[in-house]
Amino acid sequence: MNAITLDPRWARIVARDAQDDFVFSVASTGIYCRPGCPARTPSPRNIAFHGSPAAAESAGFRACKRCLPDQPPLAERHAALIAEACRRIESAEEPLVLAELAAAVGLSPHHFHRLFRKITGLTPKGYADAHRAEKVRDALQSGGTVTEALYEAGFGSSGRFYAAADGALGMAPARFARGGQGAKIRYGIGTSSLGLVLAAVSDRGVCSILLGDDEGELATELGRRFPRASITADPDLGDTVAAVAALVEEPGRGLALPLDIRGTAFQQRVWDALRAIPAGETRSYADIARAIGNPRAVRAVAGACAANKLALAIPCHRVVHGNGDVSGYRWGTERKRALLSREELP
Numbered sequence: 397m398n399a400i401t402l403d404p405r406w407a408r409i410v411a412r413d414a415q416d417d418f419v420f421s422v423a424s425t426g427i428y429c430r431p432g433c434p435a436r437t438p439s440p441r442n443i444a445f446h447g448s449p450a451a452a453e454s455a456g457f458r459a460c461k462r463c464l465p466d467q468p469p470l471a472e473r474h475a476a477l478i479a480e481a482c483r484r485i486e487s488a489e490e491p492l493v494l495a496e497l498a499a500a501v502g503l504s505p506h507h508f509h510r511l512f513r514k515i516t517g518l519t520p521k522g523y524a525d526a527h528r529a530e531k532v533r534d535a536l537q538s539g540g541t542v543t544e545a546l547y548e549a550g551f552g553s554s555g556r557f558y559a560a561a562d563g564a565l566g567m568a569p570a571r572f573a574r575g576g577q578g579a580k581i582r583y584g585i586g587t588s589s590l591g592l593v594l595a596a597v598s599d600r601g602v603c604s605i606l607l608g609d610d611e612g613e614l615a616t617e618l619g620r621r622f623p624r625a626s627i628t629a630d631p632d633l634g635d636t637v638a639a640v641a642a643l644v645e646e647p648g649r650g651l652a653l654p655l656d657i658r659g660t661a662f663q664q665r666v667w668d669a670l671r672a673i674p675a676g677e678t679r680s681y682a683d684i685a686r687a688i689g690n691p692r693a694v695r696a697v698a699g700a701c702a703a704n705k706l707a708l709a710i711p712c713h714r715v716v717h718g719n720g721d722v723s724g725y726r727w728g729t730e731r732k733r734a735l736l737s738r739e740e741l742p
Contacts, residue, residue, distance in 0.1 A: 400440040410437055419446050419465045421457040428452035433463035475689045477501040478515045481508070485524045494520060515689035516665055579625040583618060584633035585611050588644035590731050594618060595633065595640040601654030605640055605707045607727035621705060643708040648675025648739045651709045659703065662693075666700035673714045676739045680718045702726055708735075 400406050405418060414432040421428040423442045428449065429435065446452040449459065449466045459466040467473065481497050497520055498508035512520050581603065583596035594614040596604040604621060608614045619627055636653065643651055659667065665688045672687075673679050681701070685693045701712040707727055713735045716722050725732035 398440060400443060403445070405431065405445055406440060409443075414471075416465070416469055419449055419452050420444065421446060421452050421455060426457055427460045428457040428465055429460040430463045430465045430469075433460055433465075435460065435462050474511055475515060475691075477503065478512055478689055481512060481520070482516070482523065485520065491521075491524055518665060518668070579622060581618070581622055581625050581627045582630035582633060583615070583627065584630055584637040585614060586634075586637040586641045588641045590644050590734055593637065593641045593644060595637045596627075597633065597636060598656045600656040602636065602640070602651070602706065602709065603656035603658070604705045605709055606705070607644075607707050607731060640708070644735075646738065647708055647711065647713070647735045655706060655709055657706065657710070659700075662696060663700045663703060666697050667704065667710045670701070670704075670710050670712055670715065673711060675711075675714075678714050678716045678736065680716060682718055684715060698724070714739075 405420070408415070408431045409420060412432045412434065416430045416432065419428050419430055420443045422438045423444070424438065428446065444455075446455065452465075453459075464470075468476070478501075481501050484497060484500060485492060494505050494509060498505040501508065503511065509520065512518075512523070516523055579598065581596050581598055583594055583604075585592055585594045587593070591607060591609045592611060592614060594604070594606040594608070595602060596606075596618055604618055606614050606617055608617075615627075615629075639651060639653060643649065657664070657667065666684060669679075669684050669687045679687075681694045681697045682691070684697045685691050688697075690696075697715075701715055702724075704710050704712045704726070707713075713725060713732045717724070722732050722736065723729050
């Protein structure tokens with residue numbers, strides 16, 4: 397064994413570690429590579445370590461054509477391609493077909509579709525639908541008419557608009573513009589070891605799960621979400637409330653009930669990422685931002701977590717600060733600690 401094989405970086409080269417805080421050169425070929433390069437592992441007697449591509453090039457080596465160490469990391473390049481695709485989707489007046497989007501960023505349709513979903517948590521069509529739904533919400537909430545919202549969101553016909561808008565808004569567009577007037581929301585309140593649990597349902601599924609200590613405050617908070625909806629307490633929701641309360645005791649079990657999830661395109665991407673966190677594990681806000689392909693959006697991710705109205709079903713309690721601090725939970729830090737403790741593996 398020589399000094400190279402004793403260096404921990406050698407093990408990372410052998411394992412094709414995707415982390416790239418260094419590069420290595422190969423004297424026999426005159427090239428330098430990332431540790432994750434897919435080429436055949438060179439003999440350790442021919443390699444040298446360098447702290448950066450610039451250092452390797454200063455030593456007279458050229459970049460590998462396979463792992464492209466002189467370019468940004470592959471994950472960053474992929475994120476940049478998908479970000480460009482998202483901008484194209486958002487600026488298009490008419491929906492773009494998959495092949496057109498893929499060609500614009502230089503990928504095959506299959507590879508593009510798979511990569512888009514991996515980075516954003518949505519399919520290209522799902523992202524486009526969520527973006528248009530967000531434009532509809534913005535137009536209606538700013539006082540615009542349904543007709544204005546139709547054209548502003550890029551719908552070419554009223555039929556297509558109503559077919560998509562009803563699913564995106566959870567109600568007819570005109571009703572949404574009136575703050576949910578006429579929508580019927582039923583709720584029940586039960587008890588758990590962590591206090592009261594409110595479960596509210598629409599005709600589409602569970603639309604709100606709230607935790608607290610005061611029935612009146614929970615009902616008031618639900619009312620703020622649907623200011624003009626018809627909201628009534630329903631004693632027949634006992635089974636639904638019990639299923640939700642059971643999540644408090646076993647938050648890792650999941651909820652086998654349909655959910656009525658409404659939010660902006662960005663919020664839905666964050667919430668999808670939260671639901672992908674395995675029980676017993678945590679992620680930082682920065683981790684979630686990276687998972688949705690927008691590493692600079694840490695504060696926006698925190699905002700989306702705070703906007704979550706479906707406690708436990710969308711497990712925002714599994715998101716912590718980078719230093720492990722669990723503060724910032726909408727329903728109280730002590731509840732968050734308790735939920736995380738109950739998810740710890742034996």
